[in-house]
Amino acid sequence: MMEDFDVIIVGSGPAGVSAAFPLVAAGWKVLMVDGGEVPSGKLPQQSFLEARTSDPEQWKWMVGENFHALSMREAVSPKMRVASHSHVFSGFNQHNRINAENFISVGSLAPGGLSNAWGCGVAKFSSAELDQFPFPSTALDIAYQSVAKRMGISGPRGDDLSDYFGLDSCSQAAIDMDPMHQSMFGKYGANRVYLHKLGVRFGRSRLAALSADHNGRQGCNLSGNCLYGCDRGALYSATDDLRALKKFTNFHHLALVVDGIRKNADGWSIDGQFEQVGKTFSASKILLAAGTIASTRLALKTLDLQNPVRLLSCPTAAFVLCLPSFFGAARTPAFGFGQISFVLSLREDVSALGATFATSGLPLSEFARYMPLRRRYGIDLLKSLLSSCVVGNLFLPGHLSDNQARLDQDGVLQIKGGYHHETDDLLTTAHARLRKAYRRLGAYMLPTSFTAGKPGGDIHYAGTLPMRKNPIPGESDASGQLFGLAGVYVVDGACLPVLPEKSHTLTIMANAHRIACEMVTGA
Numbered sequence: 001m002m003e004d005f006d007v008i009i010v011g012s013g014p015a016g017v018s019a020a021f022p023l024v025a026a027g028w029k030v031l032m033v034d035g036g037e038v039p040s041g042k043l044p045q046q047s048f049l050e051a052r053t054s055d056p057e058q059w060k061w062m063v064g065e066n067f068h069a070l071s072m073r074e075a076v077s078p079k080m081r082v083a084s085h086s087h088v089f090s091g092f093n094q095h096n097r098i099n100a101e102n103f104i105s106v107g108s109l110a111p112g113g114l115s116n117a118w119g120c121g122v123a124k125f126s127s128a129e130l131d132q133f134p135f136p137s138t139a140l141d142i143a144y145q146s147v148a149k150r151m152g153i154s155g156p157r158g159d160d161l162s163d164y165f166g167l168d169s170c171s172q173a174a175i176d177m178d179p180m181h182q183s184m185f186g187k188y189g190a191n192r193v194y195l196h197k198l199g200v201r202f203g204r205s206r207l208a209a210l211s212a213d214h215n216g217r218q219g220c221n222l223s224g225n226c227l228y229g230c231d232r233g234a235l236y237s238a239t240d241d242l243r244a245l246k247k248f249t250n251f252h253h254l255a256l257v258v259d260g261i262r263k264n265a266d267g268w269s270i271d272g273q274f275e276q277v278g279k280t281f282s283a284s285k286i287l288l289a290a291g292t293i294a295s296t297r298l299a300l301k302t303l304d305l306q307n308p309v310r311l312l313s314c315p316t317a318a319f320v321l322c323l324p325s326f327f328g329a330a331r332t333p334a335f336g337f338g339q340i341s342f343v344l345s346l347r348e349d350v351s352a353l354g355a356t357f358a359t360s361g362l363p364l365s366e367f368a369r370y371m372p373l374r375r376r377y378g379i380d381l382l383k384s385l386l387s388s389c390v391v392g393n394l395f396l397p398g399h400l401s402d403n404q405a406r407l408d409q410d411g412v413l414q415i416k417g418g419y420h421h422e423t424d425d426l427l428t429t430a431h432a433r434l435r436k437a438y439r440r441l442g443a444y445m446l447p448t449s450f451t452a453g454k455p456g457g458d459i460h461y462a463g464t465l466p467m468r469k470n471p472i473p474g475e476s477d478a479s480g481q482l483f484g485l486a487g488v489y490v491v492d493g494a495c496l497p498v499l500p501e502k503s504h505t506l507t508i509m510a511n512a513h514r515i516a517c518e519m520v521t522g523a
């Protein structure tokens with residue numbers, strides 16, 4: 001039996017839901033499919049620090065009833081070890097037939113996708129960055145506004161990173177900083193001239209995390225549970241939007257893993273592991289929003305293209321800072337994601353973006369394994385040391401990555417990861433300058449803590465099927481339509497032609513919204 005829709009959207013992550021709203025509002029009959037992995041387990045009701053001292057059941061959310069956090073010890077991001085997020089990442093590579101070498105391939109088969117576990121950092125691309133897209137940079141203005149309004153963004157107005165993030169006009173107040181970040185930021189004004197000469201600007205992080213209630217979600221209560229999830233909904237997840245979309249009668253949602261798309265007499269149909277055995281779903285348009293890597297495989301398979309394509313990702317590094325004036329201070333619950341951001345100009349054409357995070361929402365064991373002491377003594381030392389520490393990260397632009405993806409003859413997407421030869425030197429320069437910059441703010445970078453991440457560990461993937469003015473096979477046009485496949489559109493990060501060091505999800509969402517609006521108006 002055939003069921004027909006105007007559009008099938010593969011994926012309910014930030015890209016999929018952002019494309020869906022304009023289509024549903026225009027009355028189109030939309031089917032959205034996703035892998036359907038759903039969460040199990042319950043999050044703590046009290047703050048992270050309280051739960052750690054008093055909850056006898058804490059092992060269930062710290063390690064998981066199937067010991068997920070222990071079996072994922074080597075995972076790059078602490079979030080990937082968190083038991084309550086295991087459903088977000090599980091089965092992705094296996095079901096999407098992805099094989100990676102020297103590349104940490106992260107994707108999701110959950111409703112809401114990776115936004116169930118993201119860090120909520122948001123930014124607009126600058127007009128210089130958007131100049132590399134095949135449409136006028138102003139074409140994203142309305143889309144940015146509409147998406148930002150829907151998701152709810154917090155951050156300050158008028159600080160040194162206002163122009164860089166470009167979101168002041170649509171932000172709620174910033175979420176309160178913890179005492180260590182307040183202390184560092186307090187020293188910024190007096191040292192601004194020195195720091196600017198060093199090429200560093202500091203400012204509050206811009207976040208898709210609420211400081212006040214918005215769209216049925218509640219503002220942050222500084223519980224420190226951010227790493228695990230927020231039962232108040234303060235952290236944006238595309239599942240919030242999926243819930244809103246399900247209220248429309250012309251919107252339909254199904255859990256199924258798509259393995260391929262096929263041309264038929266009237267348009268396109270999807271193949272995959274269906275719950276509804278014996279049904280075929282068909283539409284005149286297919287929108288690929290399965291996340292950059294999964295969409296790439298579906299597109300290359302449909303195009304029957306086995307040439308390698310470039311996969312952009314942002315080289316990363318992480319570090320730990322100690323503020324001696326807080327040595328031995330009590331740990332207080334705090335917002336767990338980026339509190340202060342920095343932009344570091346490394347060369348005329350290369351900047352790094354990073355942020356620092358409180359450690360009061362992280363288990364000590366995260367750090368204990370790096371201590372050159374026996375575990376018991378290591379934990380004792382960390383108890384006093386971590387109360388005076390924050391952790392930081394930094395991202396470099398995607399053109400400094402050297403990853404390739406290629407569909408092999410068996411239909412497996414083979415990814416090979418690497419960095420551009422200049423990356424090591426740029427990270428060494430970043431390390432030296434940041435060490436000096438933070439010193440001015442009263443924070444010492446712990447020796448040997450500055451570590452480069454492995455390719456792919458940044459999880460900011462893009463650019464495999466880039467939008468071009470004059471696309472060739474394996475590229476898309478300004479409307480996201482794949483060259484040679486009329487009716488198949490790429491609306492996620494796969495179609496971004498560039499990947500700056502900035503958080504890119506807001507731009508993915510705005511671009512998906514733009515593509516859907518143009519579809520509706522026939523532009």
Ligand SMILES: Cc1cc2nc3c(=O)[nH]c(=O)nc-3n(C[C@H](O)[C@H](O)[C@H](O)COP(=O)(O)OP(=O)(O)OC[C@H]3O[C@@H](n4cnc5c(N)ncnc54)[C@H](O)[C@@H]3O)c2cc1C
Nearest residue numbers: 011012013014015035109113114119121258290291503505
């Ligand atoms: C730990 C972490 C921190 C991050 N921090 C940030 C940050 O601070 N700022 C930022 O901008 N970005 C961040 N990101 C990246 C951000 O989460 C992604 O850019 C964003 O989620 C991509 O959205 P998407 O809709 O393209 O894909 P996804 O979120 O991956 O959604 C993909 C959707 O497709 C579905 N799907 C996949 N394969 C199939 C298939 N074969 N069949 C059917 N459905 C399928 C999935 O079920 C899912 O619904 C972070 C990611 C992680 C993991």
